[in-house]
Amino acid sequence: ANSLTAAWRLYKNLSEEQQRYEKRLILEHPGLARLCQQLLRQARRVTRGDLVFSLHALVSLGVPQNTLLVQTLLRVCQEKLNQLDNRCISVLATTLAGMDKDKNVSALQAGLQLLVEQRISSIRDIFILQNLMKCLGKDTPVFLKKKLEMAVVREIDGLTFPNALRMFLALTAMNYCSLPILNPCSKKIQENIHDVPFRQFILILEACHTLQYRNVKLFSALADYVNSTAYLWDKRQIILFLSACETLGFQPTELLDIFAEKVTEDPDFLNLKNLLIVLRVYSRLNHLPRVQKHQFIETLHSCLNKCLPQISNTELLKAVYSLGILGYLPHRALDELLQKDSKDELALSDDLREQNAMMLHSVKTCMELDSPSFTKAAFVLTESLSSLVSLNLRKAQEVLIELLGDENMFRQNVQLPYRYHIDFEIRMDPDRKKVLPIAATDDHPDSRVQRLAFLFVPVSAFCLGTTHPKGKLAMKQRHLSRLGYNSTVIQNKRFQEMKNEDAIEFLKRKIYSEGAFSFPEETVQDNN
Secondary structure, three states: OHHHHHHHHHHHOOOHHHHHHHHHHHHHOHHHHHHHHHHHHHOOOOOHHHHHHHHHHHHHHOOOOOOHHHHHHHHHHHHOHHHOOHHHHHHHHHHHHOOOOOHHHHHHHHHHHHHHHHHHHHOOOHHHHHHHHHHHHHHOOHHHHHHHHHHHHHOHHHOOHHHHHHHHHHHHHHOOOOHHHHHHHHHHHHHOHHHOOHHHHHHHHHHHHHHOOOOHHHHHHHHHHHHHOHHHOOHHHHHHHHHHHHHOOOOOHHHHHHHHHHHHHOHHHOOHHHHHHHHHHHHHOOOOOOOOHHHHHHHHHHHHHHHHHHOOHHHHHHHHHHHHHOOOOOHHHHHHHHHHHHOOOOOOOHHHHHHHHHHHHHHHHHHHHOOOOOOOOOOOOOEEOOOOOOHHHHHHHHHHHHHHOOHHHOEEEEEOHHHOEEEEEEEEOOOOOOEEOHHHHHHOOOOOOEEEEEEEEOHHHEOOOOOOEOHHHHHHHHHHHHOOEEEEEEEHHHHHHOOHHHHHHHHHHHHHOHHHOOOOOOOOOOOO
């Protein structure tokens, strides 16, 4: 056991390249074969500590799981499970967490779960608790997850920085979002942020995504640190970090600006893979740098043109779609995309067909509405889909009736050209002083009539912790403006939580305040 453990400790401290070479030497060494034969013969006579440490070392060194030796040790562990102390249980849990499921592994995990239920109150070491959480995994019963949570919270005052990092991974393994654990861990990470390795940054963000844990302070602290030390990081590392932020819907504004500057100055590092990530991040987060905006877009356009000979149909569609969201149409790539569409080369398997059709429709909509030659129509053909509104819009409907006095003063569930949909439409006189009946304005169309579009959207339509709309919503607002609508976006969850009188006052301000519809009438003439 000592020999195997020593070999493992030496091995794990090597670089990845050295490990590949040394692993072959270790597994082919005749001494290891003799050692394994001896361990196989004495498996039922070794001490409990030697048993679990030997198993851990063998699995970690890459001895195949289906060998007689590993399977024998797993069965002996089952027989001696009740004799293992907490430290041995921790080592066994760590080993099992890294193994594939088979008959013996599953049986041992089930036995370990029963043992943990009995001993949970006596386990005071956070490190051991973490290992158990990783081993038991997402199939752990909810009651046991809560018991493990209570055991960790009981010892949370002794939380160290390394344990805070590992706890994110342990909770991810259990797929259990525990705020009483995650909040103190986040605080500990923020206090020691200078000691966090880059790889851990990514793992933390990925864990937060898996657990649906949204902590703006934590994300901002990580982004601020990467931003302040951006000169130390490889550009590809920053791309990984930004990609992880985008997955969370978090917009690290300053870092996005700095990275855009780096791209503009030196775009040669942008291969096709990285280019697609950058386009996805900036379009979904609806972000363009405050300075050198056009230079940044032109740089991405130029990089895309260089990649056209090697780009796949789906990648081409995604790239053009991303630029379209940002209000930019790359002519050469767009021409190639339309040629492929005319030849029906964009048709894919069923699971991607709907998504591709949606992106292609958006691209074609951008071609029309974002074109400098497009002019607002005095009258836009619309259709009311139904007089019924969904339950989550019932309150808004009632408030509008109370505020405007009549259902005829607004339209609901309105379908516009280009497949755009608005929840409520209100029409006003040119001075924005008076709401006009819908029927009267339909009978006598007037280009001076102000058309107001209300969009009640989920929190996920905005970047995390802000009222900054994400790419698809921003594109919709831009296109509604081109169609002659003043649009305003309301976070539906927040609106639902308002008292009735507050909701009335809120919508009153939105209707009669000219500044409520602040989406700018931006032109993309320069881009096109």
